[in-house]
Amino acid sequence: MQLPWLEPNDPLPDAAMAWGDADPVPGLLAAGGALHVGNLLQAYANGIFPWFSEGQPILWWSPDPRMVLEVDQFRLHRSLRKTLTRFAHDPRCEIRIDHAFESVISRCSQSPRPGQTGTWILPDMVRAYTALHRAGHAHSVEAWIDDELVGGLYCVAIGRAVFGESMFARRTDASKIALAALVCFCRRHGISMIDCQQNTAHLASLGAREMPRASFVSHVADARRITGPVWRFEPVYWDQLLSARTFLKT
Structure with missing residues (x-):
């Protein structure tokens, strides 16, 4: 073919x-x-x-199939819950959105995926997604400690369709903190799903699952037509996870 x-x-x-x-x-x-x-x-x-x-x-x-994370199915393991609780209540710690997009994508490009020796986030990709960010359709979710960027992720958003791209961490669990913050943001704003593209054991451990491509494309067609939220993180958003009555114990 x-x-x-x-x-x-x-x-x-x-x-x-x-x-x-x-x-x-x-x-x-x-x-x-x-x-x-x-x-x-x-x-x-x-x-x-x-x-x-x-x-x-x-x-x-x-x-096909497509790996997706339905935000209501995010697995908040006991250890991550403790980490998020400490982060959310520490005045030195902060989640910022779109504060340092270019730094986030640059650091993601320096963090190869498991099993890869190089990066797929080449200079052309960095320029392309930076332009997409300036057009309002690519966002960074960033974990800061003592005014230092320690981890984060970037994603694409069209309306209420959200597509995860890449993460990095400079401290333990910093990329998981950023992902949890994105889950909280999505729950708060009625965004039901984050695209994860391809199946990995790490994503599956956090609750991601595969779905047929046709179903995924249909979801995107509906979600992208709904006006998207203002991309800003408020500390109260942590309640979307930390006030939940149930969570996965490990």
Whole structure:
């Protein structure tokens, strides 16, 4: 099966055309194209994302099934609950949103995924997502201690459709704190799901699960049409997790 090659102004194929299990690289949809803001918005709005390594062309993906975290299913393990409680009540600690987006994506690019020796967040990707941030569709959730950025993540948002991208940590559990803050933010604002793209044991341990691509694309189509929230974190948002009566004990 031949992979479609895109010129910079070509539209992306339908996500359902991505290679399946019988093809060489399941989930791969197309190569080429461009990473400008319009293309990225079209991609995410239709369940597609770019992911490629140095020396490769732009590669577009839409895996089936899709890994997602339904925010009501986030697993708050006992140890993480204690960490979040300490963080939330320590005046030296703070969650900030979009305070240092470029620093967050830069540090994510320096943190290879497990099992990888390099990064997929290449300079072209950094420039593309920084432009998407300036257009109001990419956000950073940041953990600060003593006015030092110690961990964080960045994500894409279209309306109330949220797509997680990458995380980093400079202190123990700092990336988990940022993810928990994003879960609290989403619960507070009626955002039901965070896209996690691909299955990993770490994400599964936090409550993420796989869902059929068609169901995911349908969810995105609905969620992106709803006006999104103001991306700002308030300390009271921690109550979305820390005041819950039940949590997973480990």
